Amino acid sequence: MWKNLTHLCSGDLLTQQVWKPGKKLKNTLMNSWTWMSSRRLAHNEIVEVTTPVLITWNDGNYTLCGDFRPLNNYTKADRYPIPRIPHALEKLEKAKYKTKMDCMKGFHQNGVKPNSINLLRIICHMGIYEYTRMPFGIKNAPAHFQRMMETLFQDEILEGWMVVYIDDIIIYSETLEDHVKYIDRVLSQCTPINLKISLKKCNFGEQELLALGNKVSGLSLAVYQNKVAAILQRPVPINIKEIQSFLGFSSYYRNHNKHFAHMTSSLYKLCSKDVVFEITKERRDAYERIKYELTNAPMLILPDFELPFKLYIDAACSQGLGAALHQRQIVDGEPREGLICYISRQLKDSEAK
Secondary structure: OEOOOOOOOOHHHHEOOOOOOOHHHHHHHHHHHHHHHHOOOEEEOOOOOEEEEEEEEEOOEEEEEEOOHHHHHOOOOOOOOOOOHHHHHHOOOOOOEEEEEEEOOHHHHOEEOHHHHOOOEEEEOOEEEEEOEOOOOOOOHHHHHHHHHHHHOHHHHHOOOEEEEOOEEEEEEOOHHHHHHHHHHHHHHHOOOOOOEOHHHOEEEEOEEEEOOEEEEOOEEEEOHHHHHHHHOOOOOOOHHHHHHHHHHHHHOHHHOOOHHHHHHHHHHHHOOOOOOOOOHHHHHHHHHHHHHHHOOOOEEOOOOOOOEEEEEEOOOOOEEEEEEEEEEEEOOEEEEEEEEEEEEEOOHHHHO
16 A cells, blocks of 8 residues: 655645646547546545546557646655666676566556545546555655565575666576576466556566666677657757756766766856857757767676776866776687776766866
């Protein structure tokens, strides 16, 4: 059950007006409500606390969620740690077979405590509904789901053949025989608690796997170009929100970019309220260069912690520091030195003097 809400100062602070959806989104909204109501995920209610509904675009599909930002401001944070993606992917370094499973509508599979339901109400042109299952957009939902999954699969994770990242399950092994056994064991764990898996989002026994925004193949790690394609079509940002979105996405792949800190320095300055938002030629060139680097990013290798590392350091730039972590590994019977990651950061004002 979801919990950890703080007491609210006033219900009026959480009462908001309905947002009118565009014509093409009305059918999506109606279909979503029909689907949720039929599965008792939400039902109509007369209430005082309301939250506008949002419809977001994700991987070619619309996702329904509430704008719970006011509620989140009054919610005590659950500090349960979410794994860092690079650390999760490092565990796949010697795996020949990989499987990815996705929990179907992950958060909706979790119940909500009765004393929290009255705060999970969303309003739209069709009326007011309250969630009876954990919705998307709630501050503590990822931490709670991560805790639940790690508790459920504690033994499997400790045995060293499974990674859980919120609602994504990754199984890895060196032999096909073990792999089939592991998959069967995970599915057997899901059945008693009715944890549903989305088969259309599963990949079983792959040697090359798209996972957590990366393409993992053998010992290599590459940028997932389908993710990058959408960014390449975007025009130059015209406000702080758009520049923050672009920098957030490109930062996810900063380990592939040798000069990321230097390239983004002029763009990060635009995120400051003290700076006039102006796309100069320097900033436009930086924007285009970052997009180019995303499409031509070098392939990384996964580290082998039983082998020595090489660290190349670059402190010659007056604006930042950089480093490259390499390792010599045996690939196809031959020793080869490969790049594990690039690291860079800007110099602080006191360091640049």
